Amino acid sequence: MAEFLQFLISGLTVGAVYALVALGFTLIYNASGVVNFAQGEFVMLGGMVTVFTFAAGVPLPLAALFAIVVSIVVGLLLHRLAIEPARGASAVTLIIITIGASILLRGVAQIVFDKQFHKLPAFTGDAPVDIMGAAVQPQSFWVLGGAGVVVLGLYVFLEHTVLGKAVLATAANRLAARLVGINTTTIMALAFGGSAAIGAVAGILVTPITLTSYDVGTLLALKGFAAAMLGGMGNPLGAVVGGLLLGLLEAFGAGYLSSTYKDAFAFLVILIVLFAAPQGLFGRRVVERV
Amino acid sequence: MRAFANHRFLTLAILAAVIAVLPLVFPSSYYFRVASLVWVSALAAIGLNILMGQAGQVSLGHAAFFGIGAYAVGIGPAHLGIPSWAALLLGAALSAVLAYLVGRPILRLKGHYLAIATLGLGVLVALVISTESGWTGGPDGMPVARLTLFGWRVSGSDTWYWVTGGLLLVGTWIALNLDETPTGRAFRALHDSEVAAQVVGVDIARFKLQAFVIAAVYASLAGSALAFMNGFITPDQAGFLHSVELVTIVVLGGLGSVVGSIVGAAVLVTLPQALTVFHEYEHLLLGLIIIVSMIFMRNGIVPSLSALFFQRARS
Numbered sequence: 001m002a003e004f005l006q007f008l009i010s011g012l013t014v015g016a017v018y019a020l021v022a023l024g025f026t027l028i029y030n031a032s033g034v035v036n037f038a039q040g041e042f043v044m045l046g047g048m049v050t051v052f053t054f055a056a057g058v059p060l061p062l063a064a065l066f067a068i069v070v071s072i073v074v075g076l077l078l079h080r081l082a083i084e085p086a087r088g089a090s091a092v093t094l095i096i097i098t099i100g101a102s103i104l105l106r107g108v109a110q111i112v113f114d115k116q117f118h119k120l121p122a123f124t125g126d127a128p129v130d131i132m133g134a135a136v137q138p139q140s141f142w143v144l145g146g147a148g149v150v151v152l153g154l155y156v157f158l159e160h161t162v163l164g165k166a167v168l169a170t171a172a173n174r175l176a177a178r179l180v181g182i183n184t185t186t187i188m189a190l191a192f193g194g195s196a197a198i199g200a201v202a203g204i205l206v207t208p209i210t211l212t213s214y215d216v217g218t219l220l221a222l223k224g225f226a227a228a229m230l231g232g233m234g235n236p237l238g239a240v241v242g243g244l245l246l247g248l249l250e251a252f253g254a255g256y257l258s259s260t261y262k263d264a265f266a267f268l269v270i271l272i273v274l275f276a277a278p279q280g281l282f283g284r285r286v287v288e289r290v
Numbered sequence: 291m292r293a294f295a296n297h298r299f300l301t302l303a304i305l306a307a308v309i310a311v312l313p314l315v316f317p318s319s320y321y322f323r324v325a326s327l328v329w330v331s332a333l334a335a336i337g338l339n340i341l342m343g344q345a346g347q348v349s350l351g352h353a354a355f356f357g358i359g360a361y362a363v364g365i366g367p368a369h370l371g372i373p374s375w376a377a378l379l380l381g382a383a384l385s386a387v388l389a390y391l392v393g394r395p396i397l398r399l400k401g402h403y404l405a406i407a408t409l410g411l412g413v414l415v416a417l418v419i420s421t422e423s424g425w426t427g428g429p430d431g432m433p434v435a436r437l438t439l440f441g442w443r444v445s446g447s448d449t450w451y452w453v454t455g456g457l458l459l460v461g462t463w464i465a466l467n468l469d470e471t472p473t474g475r476a477f478r479a480l481h482d483s484e485v486a487a488q489v490v491g492v493d494i495a496r497f498k499l500q501a502f503v504i505a506a507v508y509a510s511l512a513g514s515a516l517a518f519m520n521g522f523i524t525p526d527q528a529g530f531l532h533s534v535e536l537v538t539i540v541v542l543g544g545l546g547s548v549v550g551s552i553v554g555a556a557v558l559v560t561l562p563q564a565l566t567v568f569h570e571y572e573h574l575l576l577g578l579i580i581i582v583s584m585i586f587m588r589n590g591i592v593p594s595l596s597a598l599f600f601q602r603a604r605s
Contacts, residue, residue, distance in 0.1 A: 035402060082581050089588040091401075092348065096541045097584045099534055104577025111570050222409070222530060229406040264417045267410035274407050275395045 002133025015247020021224025040221030042199025075196025232283025337508020343546030346481030351412020357528020359513030544590025
């Protein structure tokens with residue numbers, strides 16, 4: 001039971017990070033139709049900027065805030081300088097642009113920071129908390145709680161503010177949104193900024209547990225993308241469930257089956273899910289008009 | 291039709307001429323090596339382009355087949371006592387069978403779902419390769435025995451330049467011809483509209499599968515060639531980043547353009563070599579060049595430039 005609980009909590013913690021990355025994917029995908037492979041770099045930026053600002057003597061909360069602001073600026077620049085000029089290009093061209101952006105951001109991080117692994121102190125100490133025999137790092141609660149706040153905040157924003165509804169309208173039908181007077185370019189910029197902020201938060205929360213370096217983004221983007229697809233592309237709820245599910249699959253797969261094949265286990269399940277439900281778990285069936 | 295045949299012949303003739311003339315200007319064996327790398331990547335990209343550009347199906351896990359080809363010629367002679375040339379054919383056959391088996395369920399998926407499924411397949415193959423270290427040497431990689439054909443030991447970077455160049459010519463010839471066959475036309479039909487293709491009687495599931503298998507065999511042969519050439523293989527060759535590199539070559543060069551894949555490979559293989567002079571700015575510049583060229587040549591280098599050229603010629 002203690003073992004089960006241990007795997008459950010570590011799975012949920014990792015899953016919460018995947019969920020945040022997947023949520024970032026979904027936000028950008030809904031507003032602009034772009035699959036942003038640079039999403040993982042926001043997580044890297046969040047962690048790395050915090051580490052280096054903190055090391056320079058800035059208090060941790062301020063350093064974290066600064067990292068979020070930097071990430072948002074990078075997100076806005078990405079939209080303005082790389083995505084906006086290529087408007088109307090095919091989906092695969094846009095994907096290659098975001099891949100280029102992720103290589104570029106990694107290159108910049110490698111110059112501005114370094115190639116070492118870095119750690120942040122846990123927000124509230126390192127003493128593990130005992131929950132029915134499972135030893136849980138306090139930072140896990142920060143990750144889970146932080147992810148919960150972000151998800152809730154995003155939900156309130158999308159459902160209960162005019163701007164949020166404009167985002168939903170743009171996601172539903174870009175042309176119709178423009179016809180009713182929504183500035184879809186602003187909405188897209190907002191999505192890129194918001195998505196960058198979500199990624200940065202994930203990076204800051206998880207760095208005390210998993211460490212960070214200039215190249216952590218690739219694997220996270222891959223897992224986030226997988227989580228988003230598992231839940232059904234374009235569905236925020238699906239992204240969160242997909243992320244948590246992926247984290248749990250990895251934790252239990254590593255714990256009970258084989259730790260070397262934990263990634264294999266997750267992807268195997270994704271393949272099986274897609275064979276059974278080609279639109280993901282919560283995806284809508286797309287009706288193709290001819 | 292005649293014009294097309296001539297066009298095809300011209301493309302092949304130019305490619306052969308380039309392969310023949312380049313060594314005259316190469317100052318050192320290093321250049322032979324880089325050029326051979328370009329031919330190998332181009333071969334894999336041409337195959338992937340048949341799947342992506344002609345049949346319109348994306349694959350984000352194509353390095354898996356590249357890796358299978360590479361490890362087949364590594365494992366075959368070392369662990370199973372199979373001659374190298376037979377291991378090469380076995381790798382290609384294995385890739386074809388795997389593509390055939392997983393292709394059927396995977397190719398039912400569309401767009402991003404197809405992308406993640408192929409990505410998953412690639413991750414699985416790469417994981418098996420880097421984990422089963424008893425067979426594959428694990429993350430450190432394994433040495434590959436030299437290729438011996440009828441007593442001729444194929445080695446040396448200039449020898450491999452000609453071998454890979456020859457392979458590329460054959461691969462290009464087949465891909466160019468394929469475009470003009472009923473199969474090639476079926477590929478393009480399902481690229482333009484699956485529903486329309488189905489309505490006029492194209493068995494879309496069969497042709498998608500065919501394109502997938504062809505692309506897998508191309509990648510596998512390219513992987514084997516690289517393994518022989520380097521005499522060493524690592525799991526990176528089957529990894530996600532290599533898959534992404536192959537897709538980038540295809541899109542950068544131009545989807546659906548055979549010449550584009552060769553140009554794309556030339557750019558993406560030589561660029562990092564050239565950029566090493568800038569040391570740590572290498573990745574920054576590589577990313578920047580990819581972004582800028584995709585923004586200004588969004589259909590890929592070759593289609594964009596040839597459109598520009600013909601526009602000029604007409605006016």
